[in-house]
Every structure is written in structure tokens, then in C-alpha cells.
Amino acid sequence: MIGSLPTTRPNPFDPPEALAEIRAGEPVTRLGYPDGHEGWLVTGHAQARAVLADPRFSSRSELRHSPVAGPAAGGTPQAAPPGMFTSMDPPGHTRYRHLLTGQFTVRRMRQLTGRIEEIATGLLDAMEAGGTDAELVEAFARPLPALVICELLGVPDDGRDRFQERARALSGLEVSREEQIAAYLALREVMRELVAAKRAAPADDLLSGLMASDLTDDELAGIGFTLLGAGLDTTTNQLALGAFALLSSPGRARALSESESAGEVVEELLRYLSVIPFLLRVALEDVDLDGHPIKAGETVTVSIQAANRDPDRFADPDLLDLSRPSGGHLAFGHGIHQCLGQQLARVELLAGLPALFGRFPGLRLAVPPREVPLRTDMLIYGVHGLPVTWA
Template identity: 65%
Template sequence: MTEAITIPTERPTPFDPPAELAGLREKRPITRMAYPDGHLGWLVTSHALVREVLADRRFSARSELRHRPTEASGRPAEPAPPGMFISSDPPEHTRYRHLLTGEFTVRRMRLLTERVEEITKTYLDAMERQGPPADLVASFAAPIPAVVICELLGVPEDERERFMAESETLMRADVPAEQKAAAYVAVQLHMKELVAAKRAEPTDDILSGLTRSDLTEEELANIGFLLLGSGLDTTANMLALGTFALLTHPAEISALITDTDQAVEELLRHLSIVPFLVRTALEDVELGGETVRAGESVTLSIPAANRDPGRYPDPDRLDLGRDTSAHLGFGHGVHQCLGQQLARVEMRSAFPALFTRFPTLRLATDPGEVPLRDDMLIHGVHSLPVTWEVR
């Protein structure tokens, strides 16, 4: 029997997955993995198998069944609270997803483009007035998606900083469980207060729209929390890490300006900021020549799948003109990211605007000195020092 491994986490560069994943993908695309809590499950690294699991209803996303591959909390897993739809299965998941799908249609997100462009211009104007150098995370990557998601949810401007700080605590991998629990309680309390305010005085935002449904206060607060955290963290890290990648591959910047839509998809594939997803078998399932027993958790390596040479030729090369169809940057199946169109609108607006405004943009430090988010659940950078020539 093959010896169980632990999930590789050390990246050779800020943009590439752990090197061990490529060897596993080639030799054993599904392999036994030991989890920190003692569970014996599986690690999947090929594009085809990751996609297969995400599309198979016999694999559950329920939190009480899931074992985490990188940390043991010391507490028994619990069912997701009402409204935490990303950790539930159909039909419960379907009910929540149906209510939210109307709020995140492709058409509605495209209508947001003009507002996203205005927000982007505001922060680029501020960067230009301040002059070089700048931290691109604080000046650009973090505030743009924060303002967008807060406006969509109807979070008052004077409460946004508090929501952002509490959400960041929850995303840190090095924060003790007790501190995370306290941050969760705090953000839940604030979100419930916001929901009550929307019920009393609805405005033109997603939360106000949802208050007209049959969702309870708890469900609304948890949905708002999920949307806020997802909208803040993932796009911010794609903007920061994507800019870092482009500054170290300057020959690709012209392709970004020429075909922004395609360039964004390649950045999503190449960078894969979500390191893994976890599913648990509800029954015995044959997968890639192995039998996954009921109750066994399967960790799906998104970076390994998106760098699979069986799906993408020369996958480790950043090529903004390549065909990136079926990339897994937003997942796949019924749990595919609800806010993917919003993220695309933000990146398609922000990236070209940044490089058009600052054509001489470059790193203000050695690439090896850029602080990576190795202490966070979503990959990225804590800060990105940049500079440019003043015109």
C-alpha cells in the first residue's frame, strides 16, 4: 500500500504551486493523504479528476463531514449554520443559490462596469497625487473590491473598515481558533444589525433585496457574511498577485491591454489563489482507479489541476493568449463561485486601467522581498511595493 503523504505547501516561487504536486499528478493523481486530525483521506491533483469530483453529487461539501488538510482545530466538526450555503448540499444549497443567482446575473454584473471603472479611477487618481512609491495592495488591490462589495451589500461607509478587519482575522491561517471565533461572533453581530436596518429601511442593494424573501435574520446575516468575505479577499489577492506576476513578466502586459478578457482568465488559471477545495464521499466511489470509501475526505488541489499538462500545454508558462477554457479558478459544478462574474468585471476594469495610467510601473523592491500570504487561507501578497516615472 502506498504510504500516505501530507499536503505539500511550500511554493518554489510566488506564482507556482508546490513542486511535489507535479510529481504526484504524473505518477499518482489520486493518492492517500494523512490529515492533521488523524483522518486518512485522499489528495487529487489532475484536472480531469478534480473536475470529476466537483461535478459528482456523491461528494459532499458539508462542513460536518469535512476534514481540513492543513490544520486541526481540536474541535469536532459541526454543521454549517443556516445560510452558509457553500458548506451545504442540495436541496438546501439549491434553495439559497436560487435566491442569490438573480442578484449575480451576468447582465447585472456587466451593468456594474461603469461604477467599477469610476471606483478604480478614484484610487488611481489618489495614487498619482500621492506619487511613487506606493503599496499597491493598500492603494489599489484591496480597496477597489472592498468598496464594490460593500456598495452591493449596502454596508455603510463608516462601517466598512470594521467589517474588513474582522474578515481578515477569519482568513488568517495563523490565528488561534479562539480569536477566530471571537471575530466570527463580532462580524455576525454587525451583519445582523445591518440586516435589521435593511428590513426597516430597504435601499437598492443585495441585502435589501434578500430581506423580501422568506430568509430568517440568521440566514441573511450568514449569507451577507459569506458574500462580504468572498468579495473582499479573493479579488483583492488576484489584483495584487496578478500585478506582481505581470511586473515579473513585462512582455505579457501588452497582451493584457489587447485582450483583457482572455488575459484575466489566464491569470486565474496560472495563479490559482485558492489552494484547495475539500469534498467528502457520501458512499463508496471509484475514482481514478481507487476506491474512495464513504466518509473519506478528498482534498482537491486547484493549482495542480490548473497546471496539468494533460489539459494545458506548457502549463507553467504565463501566456495571456492561451486557451484557458475549463480552468478551475472559480471551481466547478453546483458550487462554482457565485460571484465569478463580479470578479471578472473588477479585474477586467482594474488591470488595464492600472497599466494604462502607469505604463512605467515596476517593483520597488526585489521580487524575493515581497511578503507572501503564507499565513492566510487565500494565496497572495501582504503588500506590493511599486514605483513609476512621474510624467
């Protein structure tokens, strides 16, 4: 039995060292949870894929126990509200997923690609006009995915600041459960207002595209909320932490200037950094996992960061190798819940990081690496800020 999920990191980019020790000894092991539940921790890549692909393991939020202390570990777990399909199982999940897949079309992705490049250019123009230094999270990494989500959902220009403000308080581990609930309710209200506006005047955006379905306004608001949660904080921190990793070693950023290798660089950063540290599943029935008897009702914490550093799957996994073929990483999950917007996230990273280092080839940290504030207090890992400068 592991008494608690290891969370202490040896440096900004590596998972807790204890995870590697656990994986080497037994990639499926018992784990104690803050609320007293006894479940499991999965650290091996093959075992993680097996859990995430197995329909006998549920994503239902009302069944899960959180492996970390914080708002998610307090109170009685609740069933997912209408539209929040990532915390549902089939057939509800299947219905929502099918409707949304039709909205993530090649045409819309192409339209958004051009717009993402325009947004990135505008943000970099503002950085350049502001002098020779900036705080990269506020100036670039946060507004880029936030504005892209606003484009996708059709948030009007005059509502985007409010939209972003409401979204920031949802992933903290140190806020109270009451504060998190208040932030959730405020953002749900923003989403309801947006859905009502789309009902009155549909446009060429994702929410408008769903208006012809039988979805209720509550379901549409839940879908919008889910897409925001899945695509804002995650991409923000992948951009910021990715830039930090590239800046930490001279010459790494040059790989992004070679168009044929930029895709490999992005995939390796996704594998190496794993800003979503774990996913949760619950056994719906007794399951034998790699010789271990998982009992019905037990929560399984799938450590994405440990699985993505598994030496049985990736050679020299603790090395950031920007020429590595990193296919098969689990940064976007696996199975029926694999991230619906993963291609959009890739487009944002492929547009954002090369544009940043192309505009500022002399970009460097403005503070020693040890002074960069890390998001060890948040569910999604990354940096709170990244001060940079350039010649």
C-alpha cells in the first residue's frame, strides 16, 4: 500500500521520483486516498492504456475518489451536470461525443488554424511593441488558447475578458470548495447567457452548430463549460511549460525553426511534460488487471506522467529528445474519452511555439530557473508566470 500519491518533484520538468520507483517495483499498486478510500495507482504505460480502454472502468464523477487533497477531495461526489460528457459513461457520453465530433470538422479546424496564427501574431506584436521583456503566461500562453476557445464557442469580443476571468478559479487546489463552487456557478451562468444569445442569433460557431440538435440549453451550457475546461488551462500550461523547457537548454528552440520537425518537437513536449498528471477511473465490476484483483467500486488513479516516462515504452524516457518519435504518449488520454480537441491543441502548439521563437530568436529567461513559480498548487501542472527577455 502506498500511503498517498507522490507529488514532490525533483525539478520543474520531471515527475515525482517516487513514481519511477513504484513503477519499477510494481506498475499496479494499492493507493491510499485522502478521504480514507483504498484504491489503486497505475504507473506503467501498458497498464494505463488497458485501464483507459476498458469499458469496465467508469469515468462517472459521482463514483470517483480524488487522490489529492483539495476541493475535489471534499464533500459528496456529484453526478455530472447535463452536457459535461467527460464525466459520463455510455450511452450518455456516446450521444454527446457523436454530436460534437460533427462539429470538429476539417473545415472548422482549417478556419481556426488561420485564425490561431492571426491571434498568435497579434499577441507577439503586442509583446514586441511593449519593449524587450514580458511575462509570457499573461502576454501569450494564456490569451492564445482563451481567444481560440472564444472563437470556437462564438463568445463576442466584449464578453471575452469576463469569460476568461470566470475560468481562472476552477483548477486551484488551495481554494475552498465553496470558492470553487461559486466560480463554477458563475461560469455556468456566463455559458447560459451565451447559449441564449446563440438561440436568438446563430452564427458560424460550435454552439450555433449544435442548435439544430435536441440538446437543451442546460446541456449546451454544460458542453461549452466542458470544452473550456478541457482546452484552456491545459493548453496554456503546455505552451508556458514547453517554452520553459526549451529555454532551459541552449539550442533546443532551434528545432522549432525546422518545419519538418516541429510536429515531433510538440509531441515530445506533450509526452515529456504531461501537464495533466493523472486520470481517474472506477471499476464497475471486479477486474483482474495485470494479475491484481481490482474490486468493484475501487478508484484507479492512472498516472499519465509516470506512464509517459515508462522505459518499457520509451527509450531514455527522462531525456527530452526533440527528434524522438513520441507517438503513443498518453497526454491526451486513451480510449473513448481520448481528448476530443486534441487536434485543435496541436494546432495551437504548432502555431504558438514556432511563432514565439521565430519572432524572438534571442528569447531567454529573465530570472534564474529556480525563481520561476511552479503550479504545484494546481490540478493542471505548469507555471504561474514565466518572465522572459530578448535582445
